[in-house]
Amino acid sequence: MANYPPAARGMLLGEIDTPALVLELDAFERNLELLPAIVRGSGARVRPHAKSHKCVEIARRQLRAGAVGICCQKVSEAEVFVDGGIGDVLVTNEVVGRPKIRRLAELAHRARIGVCVDDAGNVVELSAVAEATGVVLDTLVEINVGGNRCGVAPGEEAVQLALAVRNAPGLRFAGLHAYYGTAQHMRAVAQRRAASQLSAAHARDTRDALSRFGLPCETITGGGTGTFFFDATSGVFNELQPGSYVFMDADYQRNEWQDAPRFEASLFVHSMVMSAAAPGHVVVDAGLKALAVDSGLPLIRGGRGLSYAGASDEHGVVTVADGVAAPRLGERLQLVPGHCDPTVNLYDHMIVARNGRVEDIWPVAARGALW
C-alpha cells in the first residue's frame, strides 16, 4: 500500500511532497475554541461530527475543548474512534443489516453508543441484536425537518416510532435527531435562520407530543456549521453536531455570514505546478483523486489572477489572467477544497503545520470507513 506520508516532522512546508493535505494549527485551534465559546450560555451540549475529519487526534482535542462526545455516520467509522479511546459516540444515521447491527452492538461493550432509527422493523432488529449482545443502545428517532433524506415525519409518525423504541427491550429511547442538512449551505443568513426555526418548530412539536405519552426527550440534536448558532438559541436543541467548522471549505465560504460567527479556513491541499508548457495555463498535480469537486472546484489561496478551472483524475488546470505572471514549474499552489469532508477522505495523513513547518502528522484513521 502506498500509504507513507508525504512529509516528515520538522520539514518546511516548502519541502513537503505534493499533493498533501495540510492542516494549519493556529487557525484550527482558533476554530476549536470558537465553537464552544459561541454555544456557551445556550445550555446546549457540543458533539462535533467526526465524519468531517475522520481523525482520532482531532476528536480528542474536541473533547478537551468541551465536547461531550462525537458523532459518526458509519459503524466502521465509530469503531475507529472507539479503538482510539473515544468513549461516547452517536451514530447519526440509520444502521441497517445484520452485519452492521452486530458490530454496532459489540461497540456498546466498550463505549456509550447511540443510533438513529426511522423504521419500525429496524427497531425490532436493533433491539433483538442488542439484547443478544447484552447491551442497551441509546436510540434517537430521526425526524425529517426539511432535508428530505432520512427520517419519519415529525409529530404522530415520530411518536409511534418512539413508542416502539420504548417497548424494545434492547433499546433506550434517548430523544430526537433533527438535522437539516440542506439548510447548511443556504447562502443567505436569513434563509438559514428560517430553516433553523422550521426544524426547531418540528422538533418542539414532536417533543411536546412525546411528553403527552410520558416520553421525555433527553436529547434533541441537530445543527451543522451553517446553522448551529441559530439552533443553539432555539430553546429546543440541546445538542449540536457541527463538523466542518474545524476546517471550513470553499463551499462554506460562499455562504453569507454577516453577524453569524465565522470560522477560518485551516485545511489546504498543497499542490505543485507540474507543467507550464502551454500558453495561458499551468497544470498542478492535484486533480479528482486529491480534491472532491462535488461542491465546486477548489479556490487558489492568494488568488493573484489564478483560477483552478478544471480537474481531471491527476491534473488540475489553472488558468492565468492577462497581465498576471504565470506560476513557474515546481511552484507550489495552496488550494482551498470545495468540500472538506470527501476531500479529507482521500488522504491517509494530515500534515499538521505551524508557522510554515510540519509539527506533526495525524493519521486520517477512519479514511475509507464506508460501512
Next chain:
Amino acid sequence: MANYPPAARGMLLGEIDTPALVLELDAFERNLELLPAIVRGSGARVRPHAKSHKCVEIARRQLRAGAVGICCQKVSEAEVFVDGGIGDVLVTNEVVGRPKIRRLAELAHRARIGVCVDDAGNVVELSAVAEATGVVLDTLVEINVGGNRCGVAPGEEAVQLALAVRNAPGLRFAGLHAYYGTAQHMRAVAQRRAASQLSAAHARDTRDALSRFGLPCETITGGGTGTFFFDATSGVFNELQPGSYVFMDADYQRNEWQDAPRFEASLFVHSMVMSAAAPGHVVVDAGLKALAVDSGLPLIRGGRGLSYAGASDEHGVVTVADGVAAPRLGERLQLVPGHCDPTVNLYDHMIVARNGRVEDIWPVAARGALW
C-alpha cells in the same frame, strides 16, 4: 485504520456488507481479452493504464493477456506496481520536484521505467538525478495534440525538447506521448475519429521532423478507451494506453459506439437501502465517499423506474417513479459509477465475484498513491 474488506471468499453477493466495490469476473475477463483482439493486426503494442484500477492483480492479468507493460500517472503508483512485480512501467506524466524524481530514478534499478517531459529545465534535473542514481530513464516528449493540458506544441517545440533529451546523459529519447484526453468522451463516433486523426497527424508531423534530426521515435503512445481503435489503425501510434476498458462506467456508456468496439460494465458499487421512511424516495448507503460524481451521478443497474437523484457524503437519494414499487429497507441496489477511476480510488478492496459469489478479494494497492 478501517481497512478490513466488507466481504469474505465464498460469500454470496447478497451477504456482503455495503457499500462495496464489486468486480464481476466474467465481464472483466471478456474485456481483458477483447482489447488485444481489437488491436491485433494493427502492429500496435498494448500498455494499459493502471491509474484506472490501481490493482496489481489486474496488471498481472493484463500482461498475461499480451500487454507489454503498464502505464502509471504518479511515481508512488509506479512504486506499488514495481513492488508487485511489474517490470515495465511508463509514467505518462511529467515528474517534477527532487523528491519525486529521486524515487523515480531509484525505481529504474528494479524495472524498466519511462517518463514524460514538456520542459527543458525538467530534462536537466531528471538527467542529473538519473546520472547520480546510476540509471538511464526512457524519456518521451509529451506533445499537446488537442487536450490542452500538459505537453509542448507538436513540431518545432517538440524537436527542440527531444534534442535536449538526446543530449542529456541520464536520459534516453524514447519517443512521443500524444494522448488526447478530452477526446475520449466526445459522444459521437465521428468526433472521436476526427480527434484521433488530428492527434495522429500532430504525432506524424513531429515524428517526421524528428527523423530529419536523426531522432527516431521508438514509441508513439496515446489512445484511451474512447479512441484507441482509431489510434491503432492510424499507422502512427505504435503503443496504446486505454485504462477504463476493463471496467467501463456510466460516462463511457453515454458515448455513442455504433461499429466501434464496446466493452461491458464489470464494476459496480453495491449499496443498501438504509431509509425508506419518506414518500417518493429511498436512501442508499453510498454517497460521495463511495462514488465519484465528477462525471455524473451513478446509474442504477436494472433501472425499474429508480434514479439515483442526489448524493451527500454518506447518502444517496433514489427517487421512485410513479407506479413503481419502492425498494424495501435492506434491499440492495447495484450502482454503475459515473466515473470508474476516482471511484476505485475510494476503496481499499475490490470484491471479485463470479456467478453471484465472492471468488476473491483484490487489494486496491495503489489507492491514495497521489505523489
